[in-house]
Amino acid sequence: MINTITLGRPYAKAAFEFASTAGQADAWLAMLSFSAAAVQTPEVAQQLGNPALTSEQKVKMLAQMCSGYVDDTFISFLSTLSSNDRLSLLPVVLKQFTVLKAEAESTLDVEVQTAFELTAEQLQTLAAALSKRLARTVQPKPVVNAALIGGLLIRAGDLVIDSSVRGKLNKLAEALKS
Incomplete structure (x- = not known):
């Protein structure tokens, strides 16, 4: 099918x-x-x-x-x-x-998950850094996710950047299991 x-x-x-x-x-x-x-x-x-x-x-x-x-x-x-x-x-x-x-407009919608709400200035700084790294105009969509504990989780298409405390704890748990 x-x-x-x-x-x-x-x-x-x-x-x-x-x-x-x-x-x-x-x-x-x-x-x-x-x-x-x-x-x-x-x-x-x-x-x-x-x-x-x-x-x-x-x-x-x-x-x-x-x-x-x-x-x-x-x-x-x-x-x-x-x-x-x-x-x-x-x-x-x-x-x-x-x-x-x-793609034609070189824009990318990016989901930014944080444990706490970001200020407009923080969001703008993050968007500028992501735009530079991804070579596209980034449109951040902030999402508050208290389960992250701290840090942030960024989803930009197929790219996932996990710098959250929850993600680091999960990596540590996996390393200890190995």
């Missing part, structure tokens, strides 16, 4: 190429977000899975739900998805579109 990420990748790439060429990447991100949220609701998912509806009827239903939030070119994109029975992939396409947009 083919992975949904594999199925959604060409649609996300095509959507991003079209949107970035047209200078509408932000608008397309918003339209994808809205339509992806719509197809995840149980009622809409049930209608999209209804074999009695044609692909045009499914697109028309989704376009009516998203009326005012999508434009004609996006509806054409939905038609392409629907004709290939891929409307349920919109959340996957959204996720991959977001990654492509971040």
